[in-house]
Amino acid sequence: MSGRARLALCAAVATLAAACALLPLVEEATWLFQAVFLLAVQTGVGMAARRVPLARALTVAAQALVTLMLLTLTFAREQALLGLIPGPEAITHLGDLLRTGTDDVGRYAIPAPLSDGIRLMLVGGVLIIGLAVDTLAVTFRSAAPAGLPLLALYSVAAGLSDGGADWLWFLVAAAGYLMLLLAEGRDRLSQWGRVFGGAPRAPSGEPSGAVAPVRTGRRIGVVALGIALVVPLGLPAMNGGLLDGTGTGVGSGSGGGGTISAVNPLVSLRDSLNVDEDRQVLSLRTTTDDLSNMYLRIVSLDDFDGTTWKPAKRNITSVPQEFPTPIGLGPDIKRAEVETRVSAANWYAQDWLPMPYPPSGVDIEGNWRYEPLGMTLVGDHGQNTRGLTYTVRSLDVQPTADQLADAPEPSAAIKREFTKLPSSLPEEVARTAREVTEGANSHYEQAVKLQEYFAVTGGFQYDTEVQVGSGSQAIVRFLRDKQGFCVHFSFSMAAMARSLGIPARVAVGFAPGTPQGDESVSVGLKDAHAWPELYFEGVGWTRFEPTPTRGSVPSYTQTDAPGSSLPDVGRPTQSASSAPSAAPSESESCAAGGNPELCASESPQAALAKDDDGPKWYVVLAWSLAGLAALLIPLSPMLWRLRARAVRLGAHGRGEADVAPHILAVWQELTDTAWDFGIAPDESQTPRKAAARIVRLGHLDPEAAASVHRVADAVEQVLYAPRPRPTAGLAEDVRRVVAGLRSTLSRGTRLRALFMPRSTVRVVWAASAWWSGVKKRVSATRPPVRKPSGQQS
Numbered sequence: 001m002s003g004r005a006r007l008a009l010c011a012a013v014a015t016l017a018a019a020c021a022l023l024p025l026v027e028e029a030t031w032l033f034q035a036v037f038l039l040a041v042q043t044g045v046g047m048a049a050r051r052v053p054l055a056r057a058l059t060v061a062a063q064a065l066v067t068l069m070l071l072t073l074t075f076a077r078e079q080a081l082l083g084l085i086p087g088p089e090a091i092t093h094l095g096d097l098l099r100t101g102t103d104d105v106g107r108y109a110i111p112a113p114l115s116d117g118i119r120l121m122l123v124g125g126v127l128i129i130g131l132a133v134d135t136l137a138v139t140f141r142s143a144a145p146a147g148l149p150l151l152a153l154y155s156v157a158a159g160l161s162d163g164g165a166d167w168l169w170f171l172v173a174a175a176g177y178l179m180l181l182l183a184e185g186r187d188r189l190s191q192w193g194r195v196f197g198g199a200p201r202a203p204s205g206e207p208s209g210a211v212a213p214v215r216t217g218r219r220i221g222v223v224a225l226g227i228a229l230v231v232p233l234g235l236p237a238m239n240g241g242l243l244d245g246t247g248t249g250v251g252s253g254s255g256g257g258g259t260i261s262a263v264n265p266l267v268s269l270r271d272s273l274n275v276d277e278d279r280q281v282l283s284l285r286t287t288t289d290d291l292s293n294m295y296l297r298i299v300s301l302d303d304f305d306g307t308t309w310k311p312a313k314r315n316i317t318s319v320p321q322e323f324p325t326p327i328g329l330g331p332d333i334k335r336a337e338v339e340t341r342v343s344a345a346n347w348y349a350q351d352w353l354p355m356p357y358p359p360s361g362v363d364i365e366g367n368w369r370y371e372p373l374g375m376t377l378v379g380d381h382g383q384n385t386r387g388l389t390y391t392v393r394s395l396d397v398q399p400t401a402d403q404l405a406d407a408p409e410p411s412a413a414i415k416r417e418f419t420k421l422p423s424s425l426p427e428e429v430a431r432t433a434r435e436v437t438e439g440a441n442s443h444y445e446q447a448v449k450l451q452e453y454f455a456v457t458g459g460f461q462y463d464t465e466v467q468v469g470s471g472s473q474a475i476v477r478f479l480r481d482k483q484g485f486c487v488h489f490s491f492s493m494a495a496m497a498r499s500l501g502i503p504a505r506v507a508v509g510f511a512p513g514t515p516q517g518d519e520s521v522s523v524g525l526k527d528a529h530a531w532p533e534l535y536f537e538g539v540g541w542t543r544f545e546p547t548p549t550r551g552s553v554p555s556y557t558q559t560d561a562p563g564s565s566l567p568d569v570g571r572p573t574q575s576a577s578s579a580p581s582a583a584p585s586e587s588e589s590c591a592a593g594g595n596p597e598l599c600a601s602e603s604p605q606a607a608l609a610k611d612d613d614g615p616k617w618y619v620v621l622a623w624s625l626a627g628l629a630a631l632l633i634p635l636s637p638m639l640w641r642l643r644a645r646a647v648r649l650g651a652h653g654r655g656e657a658d659v660a661p662h663i664l665a666v667w668q669e670l671t672d673t674a675w676d677f678g679i680a681p682d683e684s685q686t687p688r689k690a691a692a693r694i695v696r697l698g699h700l701d702p703e704a705a706a707s708v709h710r711v712a713d714a715v716e717q718v719l720y721a722p723r724p725r726p727t728a729g730l731a732e733d734v735r736r737v738v739a740g741l742r743s744t745l746s747r748g749t750r751l752r753a754l755f756m757p758r759s760t761v762r763v764v765w766a767a768s769a770w771w772s773g774v775k776k777r778v779s780a781t782r783p784p785v786r787k788p789s790g791q792q793s
Contacts, residue, residue, distance in 0.1 A: 008047050009043065011134045011146065012039050012134070013176055015130040015176070016036060016126070016176070017176025018129070019122075019126045019129075020032070021172070025112065026112050026113070026122070027112065028114040031114060031123055034119075035123045038123065038127055041070060046062075049062045056139050056642075057639070060135050060139060063131055068086055071120070072084060075094060076089075094120070101116075102121075132146070132149040133146045133180075150177055278526045279524060280522050280523065281523050283520050284520060285340070287340070288336075291515065294513070295512060295543065296523065297507050297509040298510075299352045300505050300541075302418060314371045316378065323360050326397075326541065327541070328414075328537055328538065328539060329358070330539070333403065335396060335398060336395070338393070338394050338396050339391065341389065343389045344388050345387070351378055351379045351384050352377070354510060357541075358541075359394045359395075360393045362392050363391040364377070366383045367379065398555075399556050400556060404556060405442045407442075407443070407536035414503050415501070415503055418504060418535060421499060428479070430499035433496035436496075437450060443500070443502045443536070450546065455545065460482045462485060475488075486530045490507075491506060503534065504535070505532070505533050506533070509529065510523045511551040511552075529550060531546075532546065545557075635755070637757055641676070641759065645669055659724050659726050660724060664718060667712070671694075687713075691708045691711070699744045700744070704739070707737050
C-alpha cells in the first residue's frame with residue numbers, strides 16, 4: 001500500500017474516532033455502521049482519483065459528488081433519478097429531512113430517538129467532516145489543519161452531552177488525530193531515505209546514533225496529549241469556555257457579572273400541546289385564592305427580527321435576597337403579595353426558572369443567576385429545574401381600567417427599545433392594527449381592541465396543527481388565514497402593539513394549571529403557553545390574553561359592553577380537552593414514547609412554523625455557486641501554481657524514457673519560482689548562465705546555490721548528452737532553492753508570489769497559442785478563394 005493510501009485510511013479512521021463522541025447523543029448506534037460504510041466508499045473514491053491522477057480540485061469534486069449520491073441513495077432513494085442521481089425532488093426531500101432533524105434535536109433530551117432526520121444529520125455530518133479531513137490531510141498533504149474539522153465534530157458532541165464520559169471520547173478522538181499526524185510524518189520522512197528510519201542499536205541495546213524522528217514524534221504526541229488532559233484539571237477557574245461541558249454560555253464563575261446571550265430557550269410548544277397524555281410538569285401550592293392570574297413566566301422575548309421573537313442579550317448578576325420593585329410600577333397601584341411553592345418533575349430540565357410575575361423574592365438551592373430587566377432566573381453552567389422544589393414570593397398587581405387608560409407616555413428609553421420593528425415587516429400589519437383600533441382614545445383602549453379582535457371579533461380559530469409559515473409574511477398569513485395557536489396570537493398582537501407605539505414583548509411559560517383535591521395545582525404539558533406583555537407607565541409590564549379558549553382574560557381588560565363573549569374573569573379556561581386528540585401528533589411525543597428523558601426540553605417553541613416560504617433549492621444552489629466562484633476566482637492563480645508545482649515536482653520521470661521531460665519540468669519550475677519572486681527569466685542565456693543569474697539576484701546561500709547549479713547541469717546534460725542519465729534529488733533541490741529565495745525577501749514580496757504569481761501569465765500565453773492553432777486549422781480546412789484576377793488568395 002502506498003503512503004498516500006495509508007494516509008487516506010488514517011484520515012477516515014481519525015474521522016470515525018471523533019464521530020464516536022456522538023454515540024451518547026442518540027439511543028441507537030446503528031447510524032455509525034452506516035457512516036463507516038459510506039465513509040469507506042468516499043475514501044475509496046479519493047484514493048482512486050489520486051491514483052489516476054486527477055487534479056486536486058477534481059479529486060475533491062469527485063468525492064463531494066459521490067458523497068451527495070450516497071446520501072441520496074440512503075435517504076432519498078424514492079425521490080431520486082434511478083434511485084441514485086439527486087434531482088430537485090431529492091434535494092427538497094433531503095432539506096425537509098434536515099429541518100425535521102433540527103426540530104427533533106430541539107425536541108428530545110439526550111439520548112434522543114434515532115429518527116430519519118437525526119440519522120441524516122449524523123451520517124451527513126460525519127461524511128462532510130470526513131471529506132474535509134481527507135482533503136486537508138491527503139489531497140493537500142497538511143495533516144495538522146485537519147484537526148480543526150475533527151475538533152468541530154468533537155465540540156458539537158461535547159457541547160450537547162451531559163459530560164459524564166467526555167474524557168473517554170476525547171481520548172479516542174485525540175488518538176485518531178495523533179495517528180493521522182504520525183502517518184503523515186512517516187510518509188514524509190520515508191521520502192528522505194532510510195537514514196530517517198532510526199539509528200541502529202548497539203549490541204548493548206543502546207542506540208548508537210540519533211533517535212528516529214518518528215519515534216521522537218510519538219513521544220512529543222504523548223506528552224502533548226498528557227498536557228491537554230492534566231492541565232485543565234489544575235486550572236478550575238478556566239470555565240465557561242468554548243468547550244464547556246454544559247454549553248450554556250450563561251455567565252461565568254460565581255461573581256456578580258456576566259451576560260446572557262440571545263439563546264432561544266424555547267423548544268416545541270406545538271408538540272407539548274398535542275401530546276395524548278397531559279403529563280404533569282409542575283406542582284404548585286399557593287396562598288392566593290384567585291388562580292386565574294397564576295401564570296408561570298419562564299422568560300420574556302423582547303427582540304423581534306421580523307420572523308421570530310427571542311430574548312435579547314442581557315447582563316446577569318447574583319440572585320438578590322429581595323427583588324427590586326418592577327420597572328414602571330407606581331405606589332398607587334393595588335397589589336398583594338403571594339407565596340407559591342413549586343415542585344418540578346424529575347424529568348423536567350429547564351434552564352430558566354418558572355415563576356409568577358412580578359417576583360419579589362425566591363428561595364432556591366443551586367447555581368442560579370438573575371436578569372434584572374426581565375426579572376428572570378437562569379441556571380449557570382448546567383443548573384436546571386430537574387426535581388427542584390423552590391418558593392417564590394410574587395406580587396399580584398391589580399390595576400384598574402382607569403389607571404391603565406390614564407397612564408402617561410413611557411420613558412424615551414423604554415419606548416425606543418420596546419417599540420422597535422424591522423423594516424422587513426409588511427405594512428399590512430401596521431395597517432390592520434390601525435383599522436382594528438380605530439376610535440380608541442388611549443394606548444390602553446388600543447390594547448383592549450387588539451385583544452378582542454384576536455379573541456372574539458376577528459373570527460380567529462385556535463389550532464395547534466396549523467402551518468402558518470416563516471419569514472416576513474408570516475404574520476400577514478396568520479391575519480389572513482385566522483388559524484393558529486398561542487405563539488401566533490402573542491407574536492402578532494405584540495408586533496401590532498409596537499406598530500401603534502405601545503411598548504410590547506412576548507412572555508413564555510405556563511397558563512394557570514388545574515386545581516387538585518389536595519389543594520395543590522397541577523401544571524401539565526398542555527398548559528405551555530405564550531402571551532403578550534404591554535408596558536404602561538405607572539403599572540409596568542401588563543399581561544394580555546389574545547388567544548381564544550386559552551388562559552384567562554385579565555379583569556382590567558373586561559368590557560361592560562353588551563354582547564361581549566369574552567371568557568369569565570374568575571374561571572381559567574381549560575388548557576385542552578381531556579379527551580385524546582382525534583388525530584395523532586405528527587411527531588412522536590415525549591409522553592407517548594414512554595421515556596421521561598425525552599421530555600427534558602427547555603421550554604415551548606416560539607418560532608413560527610415553517611413551510612415553503614424559504615428560498616428554493618435552486619436559488620440556494622445558485623448563490624452557493626456564486627459565492628464559491630467569488631472565492632475561487634481571486635485564488636485561481638495561487639491554485640494553478642500549486643497544482644503546476646505538484647505536477648512538475650511529482651513522482652514521475654524516474655525511468656530513462658522520461659528523464660528529459662522530468663528534468664525540463666523541474667527546470668521550468670525553478671525558473672518560474674524565481675520569476676514569481678521577481679527574477680524574470682532570460683531565454684537568451686544558457687542554463688549555466690541563467691543559474692548563476694538566479695544565484696546572484698536571489699542572494700542565495702551556498703547550499704541553495706549548489707542546488708541551482710545541480711539542476712542546471714542536469715538540464716545541460718539533457719540538451720547536449722546523447723543519452724542523458726536520471727539525476728536523483730532534483731525536486732528537493734528546487735524546494736531548497738524556494739526556501740532560500742523566500743528567506744531573503746520581504747513579507748510583501750512573498751505574499752505577492754503566493755497569491756499573484758507572475759508566472760501564471762503562461763496560462764494566457766498557452767491559451768493564445770491554442771487559439772492561434774485553432775484558427776490555423778480552421779483556415780486550412782477552407783477551400784481556396786479565387787480573386788477576380790485569377791490568382792489564389
